[in-house]
């Protein structure tokens with residue numbers, strides 16, 4: 001279908017000139033000298049755009065636009081006039097005219113006004129669709145699981161189905177794989193919340209963070225006096241999550257000796273605290289996650305094959321965010337709302353150029369990175385529109401993708417600089433604004449090298 005433009009210009013030569021400069025292959029232009037002539041013509045097509053001279057034979061261009069808008073609410077307008085005046089400009093904007101061009105104009109001006117108008121229109125349509133999809137996916141998640149797992153891409157839809165299925169298969173262990181920050185823990189939480197175990201604890205453990213020496217006592221618990229420092233009885237993680245779910249993140253970092261012990265508990269479903277002979281039955285489901293290549297680790301003798309099979313009875317893989325970038329706009333909208341509310345910013349929206357940058361970014365840190373970028377942008381933005389420069393996508397990396405400094409350190413530094421500026425470098429006021437003491441502000445100024 002052709003893109004239909006209505007042109008209203010009373011001077012015949014100029015009418016032809018404008019028509020020539022806006023008639024592309026895919027564009028149908030209907031040109032009129034007056035409103036009466038347009039009414040007579042009985043145009044069947046729904047026009048997308050009207051280009052109007054302010055002075056017509058029978059009526060002024062703005063009144064014509066008003067009439068068109070009543071009939072075609074989605075029509076956009078560009079006004080051309082030889083009588084540029086503030087009054088006309090304000091009047092046009094009030095009526096919803098998109099752009100305002102003065103005579104004499106160059107064909108370049110009018111074409112770029114049309115392009116601008118069209119890309120804005122497409123952006124609005126896209127945003128509407130994204131908003132609707134976002135709402136649907138959010139409601140569905142909340143209704144089912146009471147948690148928000150956002151996404152509209154095919155992989156996310158499939159993961160949703162797998163989560164529901166495995167949640168009902170009570171004792172099956174689940175292995176979730178994917179890059180760091182891609183949502184593995186959220187999937188584990190989703191499985192737990194959907195299962196009959198949701199009333200019992202979900203206990204997340206990061207295997208990397210626990211020193212080897214403490215692993216066994218933390219996993220299985222200990223009896224008072226079992227070793228120096230065991231001052232009281234201590235429940236281990238398996239017992240703690242009894243009836244619920246134990247989430248073992250970074251399972252690839254568990255040493256071989258512990259892997260054997262974990263396998264035994266999974267087979268026997270009972271634990272014995274260190275220093276005790278009592279056998280404690282446990283009914284704990286294991287969901288584990290890794291971003292390591294466990295098959296390679298098995299080949300290298302670093303991970304037990306039997307444990308791998310035991311844990312991998314149900315496998316969910318989550319692709320990196322850059323491979324499902326249709327999820328990015330819905331995630332962006334979600335995080336913008338979330339952080340705007342959290343930081344009392346009212347209603348905040350994302351400028352189309354900023355959204356474009358976000359959709360095309362590489363995200364080595366996946367959703368965690370996106371989340372940090374948005375929170376930072378919300379903090380840096382003084383108005384209610386986040387623009388490209390608020391995203392701090394500064395450097396181009398080797399692969400041509402933009403990199404972002406999303407560390408908390410950099411957010412803190414920039415927040416302090418902004419607060420100092422806002423308070424005209426008065427430290428007492430800045431400290432009050434940041435809700436910290438003057439001494440704390442001095443320490444932070446020194447740490448960040450700000451004066």
Ligand SMILES: Nc1ncnc2c1ncn2[C@@H]1O[C@H](COP(=O)(O)OP(=O)(O)OP(=O)(O)O)[C@@H](O)[C@H]1O
Pocket residue numbers: 148149150151178179180181182183184185186187249289291367368371
């Ligand atoms: N689909 C999603 N919808 C909303 N938030 C998400 C989604 N996926 C991830 N997140 C958010 O992104 C952050 C990182 O997610 P999560 O901790 O689950 O990743 P992970 O893969 O377990 O990371 P790591 O490997 O580093 O432990 C969390 O704050 C989480 O809430």
